[in-house]
Amino acid sequence: MKSLIAIICTLWITAPVYAENRISPKLAEEQLKQGNQRYMSGKSIHTRIDPVSRERTARYGQKPLATVLGCSDARVPPEIIFDQGFGELFVVRVAGNVCSTAELASVEYVVKYLKTPVVVVLGHTQCGAVQAAVAGGELKGSLPKLVAMITPAVDAAKAKSPKATGDQLMSAAIEANVRKSIKDILTNSPGLEQALRNKEVSILGAIRDIEHGGVTWLTP
Ligand SMILES: [Zn+2]
Numbered sequence: 001m002k003s004l005i006a007i008i009c010t011l012w013i014t015a016p017v018y019a020e021n022r023i024s025p026k027l028a029e030e031q032l033k034q035g036n037q038r039y040m041s042g043k044s045i046h047t048r049i050d051p052v053s054r055e056r057t058a059r060y061g062q063k064p065l066a067t068v069l070g071c072s073d074a075r076v077p078p079e080i081i082f083d084q085g086f087g088e089l090f091v092v093r094v095a096g097n098v099c100s101t102a103e104l105a106s107v108e109y110v111v112k113y114l115k116t117p118v119v120v121v122l123g124h125t126q127c128g129a130v131q132a133a134v135a136g137g138e139l140k141g142s143l144p145k146l147v148a149m150i151t152p153a154v155d156a157a158k159a160k161s162p163k164a165t166g167d168q169l170m171s172a173a174i175e176a177n178v179r180k181s182i183k184d185i186l187t188n189s190p191g192l193e194q195a196l197r198n199k200e201v202s203i204l205g206a207i208r209d210i211e212h213g214g215v216t217w218l219t220p
Contacts, residue, residue, distance in 0.1 A: 025117040025202035028065040032120065035083035036215045048085030057087035064090040067110045069181060070122035071097045071129065075210045078122065082215075090116055096129030096177065097121055098149040099184040108189055111201050119185070119192075119201060122215075123178040124208040130154070130173050153177035178205040178218060 023031075038044050067090045068078040078084070078091050090110040092103050099107075099121075110116045123130075132139065133150035150173075157164070157172035164172050182205055186193045195201045205218035 022063065022115045022117055023065060025199070028116075028118040029202060029204065031065055032082045032084075032118070033215075033217075036081055038083045039081060040213055044080075044083040046085065047083065048088065053086045062087040062090070062114060064088055064110065064114060064116050066090070066118040066120055067092065067107055067116045068120045068122050069094075069097055069099060069103060069107060069185075070120075071095060071124055071127055073124060073127065073210075076122065076124045076208055078120075081208060081213070090114065095146060096127065096133075096150050097123055097181055098129075098146065098177075099181040099188075100149065104185060104188055107185060108191060111192060111195055115200075117201055119203045121178050121181045121185075121203070121205050122208060123174045123206070125171070125174065125210050127174055127177075130177050131170065133177075134170060134173050150177055150180075153180040156180070174207060175205075175218065178207060 035044075065084070065088050066082075068082075069092045070076055070078055072093045072095045078089050082089065090106075092106045094100075094103055107119055111119065129146065130150055130153070132143070133147045133154045136151075139147060153176040154169075154173045156179075157169060157176040160176070161168065161172050182203055185203060186196065192201070192203070196203055205220075207216045207218070208214070209216070
């Protein structure tokens, strides 16, 4: 009986999101957390990565349960971390999970037109882009422009924890950088800010530990 309930619960939490009625922000958040728990415990179900799911999303379109604005770092693939399949995550990846115009437009699109109930800004430990902003050395090409977007987060981390250095400063800067991207989203997109106020969408910050695989959710 217990296993039957477990199966029903699993089917329910992984129920297709193709239906017209989207799921609530709270339920979407819960699905992400449970997906990460499955991944962390070595019990990923690799939901809907099969050909039938692929064809279904091709035919009926995408209805992602979450948008993830994450870092391009190859060690932080959202679909694997959250154990999600085709059509379930709308992923925007850019070094340092910054939010400039293209990233913001992508998030606006998915919330407005695909009615995605959750936006996650996903930072991670050992982020090279944040490290570059902390180190403050000379960079070439377009890199200084990218790092300049992260520098205010490093400054905020230093202001909050004036004595922090090394790993402690990196950790504070990574968190501040996630919070900065959330702030950038809300400051630069009145539509998303309104959607948040209307409780149509949740905007969450999270940090993935690339060593242990876990995700820490930031308090608002
Ligand atoms: Zn990174």
